[in-house]
Amino acid sequence: MFDLRYHVASLAAVFVALVLGIFVGVGLSGRGFVSDAERENLQSRIAELAAERDEAVARAQAAGLRGTALDDYARTSYPDLVRDRLDGRSVGVVFIGSVDQGVAETVRRAVDDAGGRVATLRALRVPLDGEGIDAALGADPATRELAGPDNREQLGRALARELVTSGPDPVLDRVAAALVEEQSGPATPAVDAVVVARPARPQSGETQAFLGGLYGGLAAAPLPAVGVDQADDAVSAVPVFRRSGLATVSGIDDATGQVALVYLLAGARSGSYGLGESAVDGVLPTPVTVQPPVRE
Numbered sequence: 280m281f282d283l284r285y286h287v288a289s290l291a292a293v294f295v296a297l298v299l300g301i302f303v304g305v306g307l308s309g310r311g312f313v314s315d316a317e318r319e320n321l322q323s324r325i326a327e328l329a330a331e332r333d334e335a336v337a338r339a340q341a342a343g344l345r346g347t348a349l350d351d352y353a354r355t356s357y358p359d360l361v362r363d364r365l366d367g368r369s370v371g372v373v374f375i376g377s378v379d380q381g382v383a384e385t386v387r388r389a390v391d392d393a394g395g396r397v398a399t400l401r402a403l404r405v406p407l408d409g410e411g412i413d414a415a416l417g418a419d420p421a422t423r424e425l426a427g428p429d430n431r432e433q434l435g436r437a438l439a440r441e442l443v444t445s446g447p448d449p450v451l452d453r454v455a456a457a458l459v460e461e462q463s464g465p466a467t468p469a470v471d472a473v474v475v476a477r478p479a480r481p482q483s484g485e486t487q488a489f490l491g492g493l494y495g496g497l498a499a500a501p502l503p504a505v506g507v508d509q510a511d512d513a514v515s516a517v518p519v520f521r522r523s524g525l526a527t528v529s530g531i532d533d534a535t536g537q538v539a540l541v542y543l544l545a546g547a548r549s550g551s552y553g554l555g556e557s558a559v560d561g562v563l564p565t566p567v568t569v570q571p572p573v574r575e
Contacts, residue, residue, distance in 0.1 A: 310508070315377065360538050364545040364566070365395030373442060373472040373497075373554040374402040375490060375516075376479025378461055382509065382531070386474050390544070395471075399464030401442060403493075404431040404457075405479050411457030422453050431485045435492025436499075443500050445469035450561040472503040472544040474526065478518035491523060496526030505543045507531045510555065529553030537564060542566045 370390050372383065378400070387397045409428060416426040416434075425434045434450070438458075441448040451459075475497060482490060497504040506520030510530040516545070517527045526549040530536040539552040546567045550560030 309350040329549055346472060348398035357534050357538060360566075361389065361393040363394045364541050365390055365472075368471040368544070369398035369469065370395055370396055370544060371399040371401070371464075371473040372491030373473060373475045373493075374400070374461075375475070375477040376402065376404045376405055376460075379476060379478040382476045382478070382507065385531055385537065386476075386507070386540070389531070389541055393541045393545070395544070397464075398470055399442075400462060401459060402461040404460040405482055405490070406484075407489055408457045408483060412454050415453045416450075417456055419449070421449050425450065425460065428485045431489040432492035432495075433488040434478045435494075436496035439493050439496025439500065443470055443473055443497065443502060443504075450537040470502070472505070473497055473500070474540070474544070475504065475506045475520065476508070477506075479521075481514060481516075481519070490519075494520060494523035494525055503546055503549075506539060507536075508539060508555075508557075510536075515555070515557060517551065517555070519565050521551050521557065522561075525549075527553075529557045539563050 302385060308486050370386075371395050372386055374383075383400065394544075413426040416422045424430070434454075437450045438454075441451045455462075465480050467476045475494065481487075494506070506517060506523075506525040506527045508515045508527075508529055509532045511532075515529065517529050520527045526543045528536050528543065529551070530553045531540055534555060536553045542564045543549070543552070547564035550564060551560050552560055552562060553563055554562060
């Protein structure tokens with residue numbers, strides 16, 4: 280799908296032309312309300328608006344053709360573009376809120392197509408159950424210092440470290456009952472990259488602070504960490520991911536977004552990619568060189 284800003288520009292031009300046309304028509308039909316010179320100026324302005332409208336429509340049509348061509352190219356070339364990019368690598372997936380099965384399947388398929396595997400999945404319950412989390416943390420001297428509303432960001436960073444390392448996981452073990460809604464894969468994973476999606480609505484207060492720490496901790500980890508959204512998400516999480524330092528992909532439900540995701544997970548330069556307004560660094564990152572597998 281191409282950028283809808285072209286459609287917006289087109290519709291705005293049509294709307295302005297129509298509104299002005301109505302008012303001008305009233306003036307033209309009521310003799311004596313406008314002078315001949317004013318009438319001529321208004322008619323000239325209508326012609327200019329009509330030309331701007333036609334130009335906006337032409338841009339939208341051209342952008343649509345380019346977007347369709349890009350999608351077609353990505354779909355037909357997709358197997359060759361991603362083959363062996365993630366050969367043998369393990370990827371973790373973290374959902375903020377309940378698992379979105381469509382996103383989970385898209386990520387899993389893209390990773391599989393690139394030769395990797397989704398090793399772990401964690402869905403974190405939001406908003407936070409502050410009392411349950413603090414009770415769990417306070418019961419262990421090793422985690423007690425992370426308890427309390429003022430320590431939510433530090434808690435998020437501590438969990439980020441445990442989500443991408445091979446354990447031990449004292450913090451996650453303590454808060455799992457209150458925080459983890461769904462999980463699959465080994466309890467102490469060792470992953471080579473991580474994908475973050477936020478099906479839940481935007482959060483506030485201590486949950487927002489916790490998520491800021493989580494995103495920042497994942498972004499600081501010595502492995503690729505990518506935040507994703509879908510093209511039709513009502514509220515995109517990509518701007519929040521980007522501010523936290525995560526690489527991002529807008530629209531992973533499109534083939535182009537899936538290619539961008541694979542390239543980032545394989546170690547391409549971090550940035551914001553895809554086809555939406557949030558894709559400030561372009562459609563695709565430059566892929567890293569993949570060494571072909573040795574054949575006996």
